[in-house]
Amino acid sequence: MNSKNISPIKVMIVDDHALIRQGLMKVLSLDPAIQVVTEAEDGGEAIEKALSMELDVILMDINMPQINGIMAVKKIRERMPDMAIIALTIHDQEEYLVELIQCGVSGYVLKDVRPDELITAIKKVANGESFIPAALTGKIFKELSRLTGGSKQPDPDMLTPRELEVLQEVANGLSNKEIAGKLFISEKTVKNHLTNIFQKCNVSDRTSAVLHGVKNNWIQL
Secondary structure (H helix, E strand, O other): OOHHHOOOEEEEEEOOOHHHHHHHHHHHOOOOOEEEEEEEOOHHHHHHHHHHOOOOEEEEEOOOOOOOHHHHHHHHHHHOOOOEEEEEEOOOOHHHHHHHHHOOOOEEEEOOOOHHHHHHHHHHHHOOOOEOOHHHHHHHHHHHHHHHOOOOOOOOOOOOHHHHHHHHHHHOOOOHHHHHHHHOOOHHHHHHHHHHHHHHHOOOOHHHHHHHHHHOOOOOO
């Protein structure tokens, strides 16, 4: 397939600092698969543009005056539940991370993220996946486990043993390819298991599936 026929990922950058917006635009312009089509300097403008423009991914700063990023994410999610949103912030406290995920972000990156990692995050969420840096995955799920108290018990009929294995490896931060290699199954089989897990848990992405598993005490961290 000719790569020229593939539409670029349309991105909106939201940040109240013009210098940061310009820096992010410069970084993302290095990859022809990504196109920054607009920018916003506050949550209100982000909501307006998200609802009126054709976008694939929103790169959302969290700490902004008036309508902050968390409120903007919630408002956008109410109208556009499938929009891919990446939270961009300086915070890495566990409670803050969990709040962002619970309000509907598809990914999470810190502002000191490497350019290549940011590009990877955008491509993953545009493809319907979730993105959390490996260094933060354990912190997020452990905090969620602490908040829920691990009080719920697993329903043995909910997920098959193999689906539980796949979900556990997702929680461990492994990619589909890595899970396939570890469990000696094909990558397509992993995807099929994930599809079944999403349907059974009534979720649409990997992160939400793991959060569901942690809440129900199905997987160990």
